[in-house]
Amino acid sequence: MAGPKLKPEELASKIKYNLPPKGWMDEPVEFREGTFNYSGNPKNVEYLQLPNPRKWQPTDPDWQLPENWKEIILEGLRDRLHRFRSLQIFMDICVRCGACADKCHFFIGSGDPKNMPVMRAELLRAVYRKDFTLAGKIFGKYAGARELTLDVVKEWFYYFYQCTQCRRCSVFCPYGIDTAEITLLVRELLGLIGVNIDWVVTPVANSFKTGNHLGIQPHGFKDSIDFAVDELEAITGVKVEAPINKKGAEILFITPSADYFGSPHYYTLLGYLALFHEIGLDYTWSTYASEGGNFGSFLSHDMMKSLNAKMYAEARRLGVKWILGGECGHMWRVVHQYMSTLNGPADFLEEPVSPVTGTKFGNARLTKMVHVCEFTADLIKNGKIKLDKSRNDNRRVTFHDSCNPARALGLIEEPRYIIRNACNYFFEMPENTIKEQTFCCGSGAGLGTDENLEMRMRGGLPRANAVKFVKEKHGVNFLGCICAIDKATLPPLMEYWVGGVDVGGVHELVGNALIMKGEKERTTDLRGEPLTVNESAMKEGNMSEEPFGE
């Protein structure tokens, strides 16, 4: 992937936190190449039966909106105020204390004041005041009210597709105002007049049609899994089974489609295959529900529901007892916080019990869907798998908490427990950048496109900077994570800002360390890289040698 035109030092030197002299309502938005996403492909907009399919680009002066676009948006806003208490409350109670301002990775990396979460929300709030509050109607601009114009719509498009719904600001807000909620609702409003981006619309259309966002058809899915089975055999000498669409299996396994088609996700897939074989899990893959990730959650609540529906539908059709979910970020926000409400109750499934340890996953007794890190941590705790940590000695690992598992689930210790049991060298990044305060990769929520690369590098700067810190201090050369978008977008981010740091899943590390019955002596890790300590990394910086350093 080509980097942004600017070199890292140049880009960094351009980040200024100066404020424009004019008030924020008087600064129109500028669509600068590298900082925005292209519009949705009309073919896919049409396929999804979304409004106003047409060819257009954000840089066009005329966006070809429907004639009554303003009415549509205001009516849509009124409707959502009635349907979402969150929206009503978040519009009314912000005191603009500014605590959120420097918590946003896009603000930190761009210096653009409208990337302060408070300002992002004010873009909507100003319109809300104008049309839905008494003070706004009477005092207008003096009450912070603003007329909804085409320029406002353009600004919405730019800034609400410059938010990755990571919810870091919401942790710091004294009222818990959640920008992700506001962003999703504004994207819904924009969708009503046909204003979408392609890296949301097209993956959604693919997921709708083929079951996964990459548009892989069932036979392609099978090829891919079969190929992985062969490759795993070449590395480990063990031939594993990987049943697909198997009725009557105990467990349905669903993971992001990038795991079987993308790199470095693929090595995590090898890890899953090895692990499930080793514990003799009776499970199945599905081609119909072949996507864990829910791109619908970047577009609208309805689309989120539509795509999510496949998980329970497929579990019911295959007659499994419960569902196991792979490493993914926003997928898990949807599964954890939305799935049961949208498409439940899943009373045709059983309360999840690990067939290996007998552990009941009481925390998933309603949704019947367990996170693979919960599952594996339980295996390790009960001594059901053997791990040879030294096989990961070429990795000096740090862990990036993916936004949604951290701030929607509170899945914080499970992956760390697994890493500590699979690796000898694990180092935490500074505490303001991990766990509930974790920084986004800068490319989530549909923003991970090439055309948006400069903004991604800006937004990813806080994460990259923290990795750089542990690289210099501890010689870290591996960034572990549990999110498919992370795995896709952190590698170019690392290459741009840090260098010499690989990105991979937690279950890749498990797969490396896993001692399998009947395996041959391993000479390489799952990536085919030799199992030796990375000497050059050891020499860099003043690293501490003790394992488990914090």
Added chain:
Amino acid sequence: MNALFSLVAIIVIIAAAFLGASVPHLDFLFGVVFPYAAITVFLTGIVYRVIKWSTSPVPFHIPTVAGQQKSLPWIKDSPLESPHNTWGVVGRMALEILFFRSLFRNTKMEMKNGPKLVYGSSKYLWLGAIVFHWSMLIIVLRHLRLFMQPIPSFVLGLDSLDGFFQVGLPGLYITDVLILSALTFLILRRLTVRRIRYISLAADYFPLFLLFSIAATGVLMRYFFRIDLVNVKELAVGLFSFHPVVPQGTGVLFYVHLFLVCTLLVYFPFSKLMHMPGIFLSPTRNLANNSRMKRHVNPWNHPVRVHTYEEYEDEYREKMKEAGLPLDKE
């Protein structure tokens, strides 16, 4: 500009009160009619707003979690940062409302050359906010001694605690000093921190100026231009017992103070000050992190278009057959 607008508004309000209360026969208006009207608007306004909020449902279960979930029994969860039951939520909300937990987390980011990002703890905003809010609460409770006869013992206790240092005569209340200091800090912060000034609306300055004027007129009456407290109590008790009387010679300053309080009461339900009731309803804070354990129902969960397995198999049957994948219909 926004600050100036608010400042002018406050000056106009003070001037109106000053002039109005100086006119002999208007004290009934300022002493009885306005307070009753203001309290009516205040109460009905808040009730109206809260009911309006409540009529919008909470469709989804969206707490923002700030700690370890309750999952496997041997992993220690954080019951207050990621509560899994109602007691945890009560605890989390109590920390939030009484101690401003989230604001206490505040950090300050700095970019140094390199680029190197540094995050330091930043508690000033938290300190200013908590000092203001607690002082405000204590002062409001202290004022109950004007409305009630006999004075409840907790009010007397609060009074003596607040005047603990026994400095000067009449004794200095600590909260008087604190509230003026905190408000000064909050005003200066808004005016001088450029980023905060950029986001500030007139509606952000106005309540600060208003609260400052209320506190300042209160302090002036107590320590500098003494007014007749017996009169004030007579008026207050009268208002409180719905037998209003307007004692003569209470002083214009008192009416200015009272009018500013009335302004605050009327302004409250229409403004961001509604964050007080609002925080109780914030769905990212008042829900437990138990959405995989307990069902949350969305009252408007409407059906959406889905792509069923049958449609999927119909579209891909030949390819699936060729690849040897099992089919529902051959």
